[in-house]
Amino acid sequence: MGKALLGLAGAAVALAVGAGGAVAQDKLKVGFVYVGPISDHGYSYQHDQGRLQLEKELGDKVTTTYVENVPEGADAERVIDQLAAQGHKLIFTTSFGFMNPTLKVAQRYPDVKFEHATGYKRSANLATYSARxxxxxxxxxxxxxxxxxxxxxxxxxxxxxxxxxxxxxxxxxxxxxxxxxxxxxxxxxxxxxxxxxxxxxxxxxxxxxxxxxxxxxxxxxxxxxxxxxxxxxxxxxxxxxxxxxxxxxxxxxDDWGGYYVDRTKKLLAGGWKSEDTWGGIKDAMxxxxxxxxxxxxxxxxxxxxxxxxxxxxxxxxxxxxxxxxxxxxxxxxxxxxxxxxxxxxxxxxxxxxxxxxx
The missing domain is CATH 3.40.50.2300 (Response regulator)
Structure with missing residues (x-):
């Protein structure tokens, strides 16, 4: 848990400084929670590549934070809760075992939008997504x-x-x-x-x-x-x-970038809604x-x-x-x-x- 919180704090500080002080506060804060390290060169790495694509395409409108190496279970709930408490209005949780923790936090923060990868539990402010x-x-x-x-x-x-x-x-x-x-x-x-x-x-x-x-x-x-x-x-x-x-x-x-960009654009435009997305090769996921x-x-x-x-x-x-x-x-x-x-x-x-x- 300590590492996850240190990673969260470090990422938040680095991104805030990089964005330029007070200007960063005006941007939509988007958070990502990964089960593994972004250096795994596999699943978490690809989700982070999607985060980087989001920054590249919407950098003037968003600031992003990620937390890596988050165990599935109680630790995940604390990390997700902290992201919401810190003002992130869109949070992507990217592992099946984050499903129940994400749902619990979503119930506590109805003004925050949550997206959970590979799960099946949804609510008014919690959407799900996966690839075929x-x-x-x-x-x-x-x-x-x-x-x-x-x-x-x-x-x-x-x-x-x-x-x-x-x-x-x-x-x-x-x-x-x-x-x-x-x-x-x-x-x-x-x-x-x-x-x-x-x-x-x-x-x-x-x-x-x-x-x-x-x-x-x-x-x-x-x-x-x-x-x-x-x-x-x-x-x-x-x-x-x-x-x-x-x-x-x-x-x-896995190619998550297009999805992350699309969902963030929808929130910025006021058109975000809870739904399930299950894309395949045809959808470029x-x-x-x-x-x-x-x-x-x-x-x-x-x-x-x-x-x-x-x-x-x-x-x-x-x-x-x-x-x-x-x-x-x-x-x-x-x-x-x-x-x-x-x-x-x-x-x-x-x-x-x-x-x-x-």
Whole structure:
């Protein structure tokens, strides 16, 4: 908690001074709360890139503050409350575990607007937003399905919540379409950002025969582990090529800047309202990092077509028939999973090895 408060105070002072004394007080104060460090080169890093874009585009109208390394739980509530008490009128909280703390603080500050990433609880002054990460994982599934030689894909996962589970399933479904013999092995690290645990998980998966590592955690440690072993990997949230130039096939890159600019403009114009935003590739809330030159041209062509089909609506990542691990049909032929079903996904599909923690 001490570090979070020090980070908050430091950021506030630096930004106020940089903005030029009393002039800064006339600007809209926008706050950001991150679960990891902005140096994670993954999820929190990308949210901060969005904050910087907001400053660049609306710098004469806003001043921003960020707090990094905020644990999910009581600490988060105190940090969010302090931002509101310090006069921030728009606050973005960027991790699933910040959901209840954000709601509690929003109830205490009805004149402040709050935005929570990846959650589902809203109120008159609390909106939610997320990206359809599973769309990117569908494209990744086809790529890794063609690149694997061992037919074992390792998946370093954070927490068994629907956002993560749907990503594993989307990748596995696409993987098995192009390579029916392939399987996915998952190791849970129960953390969004823990480089040692992420590296250990990646190495354990490699020892189990995985020759491609995919992750839904925030550090580049799994990429580095794959690079050390001479294998392939897929990055998370940002382009992680520099951490494993030979290993890095691509990455699912989150792009929050446009959303942050749009929502701030709406508040400045008096048109902000509580709503849920769930954007995908079509909405430019995510894209894929440049492909590794090692990926054959025909595989790139397949990936590009899948991307185009997702954008046009010709392909749904969860189009039936889909069976779970037990062989039970969960999505029938001719149907696709609804948004509600994706947001509540609590099962693994065929092709995933291991049980889903409950």
């Amino acid at each position: 990460f599973y769309e990117g994982r569908t494209i990744v599934g086809e790529i890794v399905g063609k690149m694997t030689k061992s037919n074992v894909i390792g998946y370093v996962a954070s927490f068994p919540i629907p956002e993560v589970v749907s990503g594993i399933n989307a990748m596995t479904i696409a993987l098995r379409k192009v390579n029916p013999k392939a399987e996915v092995r998952v190791v849970w690290v129960n953390s969004w950002y823990d480089p040692p645990k992420e590296a250990e998980a990646a190495k354990a998966l490699i020892d189990q025969g995985a020759d491609v590592i995919v992750q839904h955690t925030d550090s580049p440690a799994p990429i580095q582990a794959a690079e050390e072993r001479g294998l392939f990997a897929v990055g998370q949230s940002s382009d992680m090529t520099r951490f494993g130039p030979k290993a890095h096939l691509t990455a699912i890159v 995510l894209h894929l990092a440049p492909y590794n030159p090692a990926i054959p041209a025909d595989v790139v062509a397949t990936a590009d077509k899948t991307k185009a089909d997702i954008v046009s609506g010709a392909r749904h990542p969860f189009a039936g028939p889909i069976k779970d691990q037990s062989g039970k049909e969960v999505i029938p032929a001719g149907k696709s999973a609804t948004d509600e079903q994706i947001l509540k996904m609590d099962y693994f599909v065929e092709g995933v090895v291991g049980k889903l923690p409950k």
